[in-house]
Amino acid sequence: xxxxxxxxxxxxxxxxxxxxxxxxxxxxxxxxxxxxxxxxxxxxxxxxxxxxxxxxxxxxxxxxxxxxxxxxxxxxxxxxxxxxxxxxxxxxxxxxxxxxxxxxxxxxxxxxxxxxxxxxxxxxxxxxxxxxxxxxxxxxxxxxxxxxxxxxxxxxxxxxxxxxxxxxxxxxxxxxxxxxxxxxxxxxxxxxxxxxxxxxxxxxxxxxxxxxxxxxxxxxxxxxxxxxxxxxxxxxxxxxxxxxxxxxxxxxxxxxxxxxxxxxxxxxxxxxxxxxxxxxxxxxxxxxxxxxxxxxxxxxxxxxxxxxxxxxxxxxxxxxxxxxxxxxxxxxxxxxxxxxxxxxxxxxxxxxxxxxxxxxxxxxxxxxxxxxxxxxxxxxxxxxxxxxxxxxxxxxxxxxxxxxxxxxxxxxxxxxxxxxxxxxxxxxxxxxxxxxxxxxxxxxxxxxxxxxxxxxxxxxxxxxxxxxxxxxxxxxxxxxxxxxxxxxxxxxxxxxxxxxxxxxxxxxxxxxxxxxxxxxxxxxxxxxxxxxxxxx
Amino acid sequence: xxxxxxxxxxxxxxxxxxxxxxxxxxxxxxxxxxxxxxxxxxxxxxxxxxxxxxxxxxxxxxxxxxxxxxxxxxxxxxxxxxxxxxxxxxxxxxxxxxxxxxxxxxxxxxxxxxxxxxxxxxxxxxxxxxxxxxxxxxxxxxxxxxxxxxxxxxxxxxxxxxxxxxxxxxxxxxxxxxxxxxxxxxxxxxxxx
Numbered sequence: 001x002x003x004x005x006x007x008x009x010x011x012x013x014x015x016x017x018x019x020x021x022x023x024x025x026x027x028x029x030x031x032x033x034x035x036x037x038x039x040x041x042x043x044x045x046x047x048x049x050x051x052x053x054x055x056x057x058x059x060x061x062x063x064x065x066x067x068x069x070x071x072x073x074x075x076x077x078x079x080x081x082x083x084x085x086x087x088x089x090x091x092x093x094x095x096x097x098x099x100x101x102x103x104x105x106x107x108x109x110x111x112x113x114x115x116x117x118x119x120x121x122x123x124x125x126x127x128x129x130x131x132x133x134x135x136x137x138x139x140x141x142x143x144x145x146x147x148x149x150x151x152x153x154x155x156x157x158x159x160x161x162x163x164x165x166x167x168x169x170x171x172x173x174x175x176x177x178x179x180x181x182x183x184x185x186x187x188x189x190x191x192x193x194x195x196x197x198x199x200x201x202x203x204x205x206x207x208x209x210x211x212x213x214x215x216x217x218x219x220x221x222x223x224x225x226x227x228x229x230x231x232x233x234x235x236x237x238x239x240x241x242x243x244x245x246x247x248x249x250x251x252x253x254x255x256x257x258x259x260x261x262x263x264x265x266x267x268x269x270x271x272x273x274x275x276x277x278x279x280x281x282x283x284x285x286x287x288x289x290x291x292x293x294x295x296x297x298x299x300x301x302x303x304x305x306x307x308x309x310x311x312x313x314x315x316x317x318x319x320x321x322x323x324x325x326x327x328x329x330x331x332x333x334x335x336x337x338x339x340x341x342x343x344x345x346x347x348x349x350x351x352x353x354x355x356x357x358x359x360x361x362x363x364x365x366x367x368x369x370x371x372x373x374x375x376x377x378x379x380x381x382x383x384x385x386x387x388x389x390x391x392x393x394x395x396x397x398x399x400x401x402x403x404x405x406x407x408x409x410x411x412x413x414x415x416x417x418x419x420x421x422x423x424x425x426x427x428x429x430x431x432x433x434x435x436x437x438x439x440x441x442x443x444x445x446x447x448x449x450x451x452x453x454x455x456x457x458x459x460x461x462x463x464x465x466x467x468x469x470x471x472x473x474x475x476x477x478x479x480x481x482x483x484x485x486x487x488x489x490x491x492x493x494x495x496x497x498x499x500x501x502x503x504x505x506x507x508x509x510x511x512x513x514x515x516x517x518x519x520x521x522x523x524x525x526x527x528x529x530x531x532x533x534x535x536x
Numbered sequence: 537x538x539x540x541x542x543x544x545x546x547x548x549x550x551x552x553x554x555x556x557x558x559x560x561x562x563x564x565x566x567x568x569x570x571x572x573x574x575x576x577x578x579x580x581x582x583x584x585x586x587x588x589x590x591x592x593x594x595x596x597x598x599x600x601x602x603x604x605x606x607x608x609x610x611x612x613x614x615x616x617x618x619x620x621x622x623x624x625x626x627x628x629x630x631x632x633x634x635x636x637x638x639x640x641x642x643x644x645x646x647x648x649x650x651x652x653x654x655x656x657x658x659x660x661x662x663x664x665x666x667x668x669x670x671x672x673x674x675x676x677x678x679x680x681x682x683x684x685x686x687x688x689x690x691x692x693x694x695x696x697x698x699x700x701x702x703x704x705x706x707x708x709x710x711x712x713x714x715x716x717x718x719x720x721x722x723x724x725x726x727x728x729x
Contacts, residue, residue, distance in 0.1 A: 167599065
């Protein structure tokens with residue numbers, strides 16, 4: 001069988017196409033971005049006209065996906081772990097409505113925070129919403145589970161979460177595909193109240209979600225993704241979730257792990273399988289990529305029973321992604337003493353690209369900050385977050401998408417003046433507009449600098465929903481047009497930028513200052529794309 | 537057979553073209569392969585590393601355990617030293633000598649390399665210059681792949697097939713230039729041996 005070399009995220013994109021989805025809905029976010037990009041560039045997906053445009057944020061994406069499911073077709077929504085926070089409202093409630101067409105929510109977690117503010121574990125959301133979660137351990141499983149997840153979603157009537165960590169998302173391996181399925185036909189839900197969460201209906205629908213839970217556990221017991229591997233040495237029983245299983249087996253290259261092992265790939269947890277392990281073994285060791293979710297569930301609160309070790313008792317590190325060395329150490333395997341790197345090496349923190357307009361904006365803003373004092377620049381999520389690092393050291397906050405404007409408003413409400421918010425064009429359309437409306441309603445004394453590079457730059461230059469209309473959006477929200485100012489972030493405009501910011505700073509009210517110049521990476525990307533298209 | 541390679545460089549230097557060529561080669565031969573990459577924030581001029589594992593048997597971990605890498609292949613000298621803890625005592629280092637200086641306080645590494653060369657097999661090659669000399673300054677990464685090829689347990693012809701399949705969409709001329717760069721890099725290492 002022909003194998004394709006695919007990243008974990010690409011395997012998921014391919015599987016969704018092959019499973020007959022009619023739409024993918026997403027907002028870019030590392031490490032999930034390439035799932036949607038893969039579908040956008042796929043021939044079959046394009047010939048089928050599978051919906052693949054970026055959504056404004058994860059909440060709109062997930063709601064749109066649920067709408068497609070309502071209409072009877074299969075849909076997938078993709079996001080990074082913190083994106084699910086933005087979509088938590090719809091996520092929790094669609095567990096109660098359930099689905100019509102198969103619906104898969106793929107969430108890419110980022111343990112070790114390679115490109116994220118935190119390393120939250122999405123399996124908790126799955127448990128919270130009481131829906132099934134699939135957690136693959138390799139690229140082939142990522143494909144197979146995604147392919148099967150749509151049918152599973154239709155069989156159970158519930159959305160299914162696919163949970164992958166960075167290390168699987170961005171690792172490549174050979175993947176064998178399955179036959180391409182046709183898309184679903186349009187069809188209405190059988191139950192006319194299924195999607196009406198009026199309290200009276202909502203209570204009934206929630207009860208039916210609760211009633212399905214025992215069945216979900218049964219399905220987990222039977223699942224081919226949950227496995228019990230026998231072992232002779234019963235002094236220890238091991239539970240491995242997702243890719244943690246690979247790190248265990250890396251330490252037993254001849255597949256000769258002496259201990260019984262349960263490999264988990266589907267939640268809710270298979271209770272009987274784990275009970276059997278506990279009964280057979282003296283102690284349990286839990287390895288999971290993420291928070292100690294399973295460990296906490298199996299841990300013996302009153303310390304009267306089986307000892308459970310893992311991340312909570314220090315057998316494994318409390319935070320960060322796992323690797324084979326962690327498992328080797330926890331299992332007392334001997335290791336060669338590795339060569340250490342010379343201590344003269346210096347780190348290379350990421351930095352703004354040569355020619356990036358954000359540099360010009362920060363240089364101008366720094367001149368103003370030198371006059372009015374530091375501690376008043378509220379920033380956001382994007383390339384411009386690098387303004388926190390030398391040589392700029394401009395920004396004082398970066399918390400979650402959109403929090404620049406709203407936190408600056410809160411600080412202004414507290415009496416801090418002047419305050420600045422710095423937010424990118426795509427982050428502004430993602431979650432900034434509502435905060436701006438708060439400012440307009442209350443006539444807050446705030447200076448909002450929107451650094452518009454016409455792209456979602458940090459994730460690879462995807463198109464921004466702002467599409468050059470930011471000033472119109474701000475005007476529509478109610479900002480006084482005389483206090484919507486534009487500049488071009490270029491070195492030669494330095495004095496002009498400084499004076500625009502200074503003028504608006506003296507105005508007691510909402511000012512929006514837009515610096516617009518296209519992302520240099522996006523220009524290069526589009527050029528390359530044009531060249532390739534010409535050649536073809 | 538197995539070769540575990542740490543590929544190192546700076547975001548934007550294109551270490552993934554090396555990984556892609558070897559990946560295509562491995563796939564053509566039905567070898568097993570896992571290759572973990574760095575995406576996201578670090579791609580903006582930060583340090584990037586890729587774990588590339590090729591074997592004739594299934595591979596478990598996407599990450600190479602410490603002390604198990606057969607080769608550190610680095611397109612930048614300081615980056616070649618950042619992941620030494622992964623290198624097997626019997627492993628080798630192949631590194632470009634052309635520095636990528638986007639930071640202050642770039643250390644003098646000559647002494648470090650001299651000391652290290654007493655313990656480990658090191659090939660230091662000015663791949664940028666050799667690429668220029670062979671007529672394509674952009675093919676420096678293929679020079680590096682050529683220089684590393686004697687330490688990779690895949691036959692040269694198969695790697696070249698991999699290079700061909702990666703660059704084929706860009707035309708025959710580009711393929712030829714990259715294969716030429718590969719040979720120039722390989723010749724450099726063989727002359728040293």
